[in-house]
Amino acid sequence: AQKVTQAQTEISVVEKEDVTLDCVYETRDTTYYLFWYKQPPSGELVFLIRRNSFDEQNEISGRYSWNFQKSTSSFNFTITASQVVDSAVYFCALSEAPGTYKYIFGTGTRLKVLA
């Protein structure tokens, strides 16, 4: 069965703290994509990253970094030196087979960054 689990429902941190959002997935496929999206209070889901199952290299983009580990079926997201503007709901998603349109979303993690 395909499944994405974001066990952290809500996280609160103080500005400038680092925070890691966890994502654990289940799939029988050997080829799949993983995604992270950000949903600020305005509602729009903002695409952050897509990673295919054959690329386990960690990625860094500014204050954002992603740690993909197939051995533990995890695709965790770390924000370094968090800012108030990072406050949002973050969704992890999985699509199986080479780029199918069917995304399986986690239930999201609400991040609150306090000034």
Place this chain on the structure above:
Amino acid sequence: ETGVTQTPRHLVMGMTNKKSLKCEQHLGHNAMYWYKQSAKKPLELMFVYNFKEQTENNSVPSRFSPECPNSSHLFLHLHTLQPEDSALYLCASSQDRGTSGGGTWETQYFGPGTRLLVL
């Protein structure tokens, strides 16, 4: 500015009303989607249009009626809705690099959503 726009952003309607949600994408994509996001539930895929053809109807009640006149526009016509239909309705688009109905589907980009309240 986002490549996917949705109007209206907020909508309040009675159960006997008829209304339509509109989505427009400016990204040159050929696939468009409607999702429903209810509180404390994962995003639910409702409809998928690829090259203007509906390729997915995820057991959505007939009171929701999609329309895709061209690859840039997508509508969701609403009639006789129920209070439990209150939710955020999100539109998305992507590029299918294969032939119609198959191929490699690229990343989905979302609009800001329409927040719907059914009284």
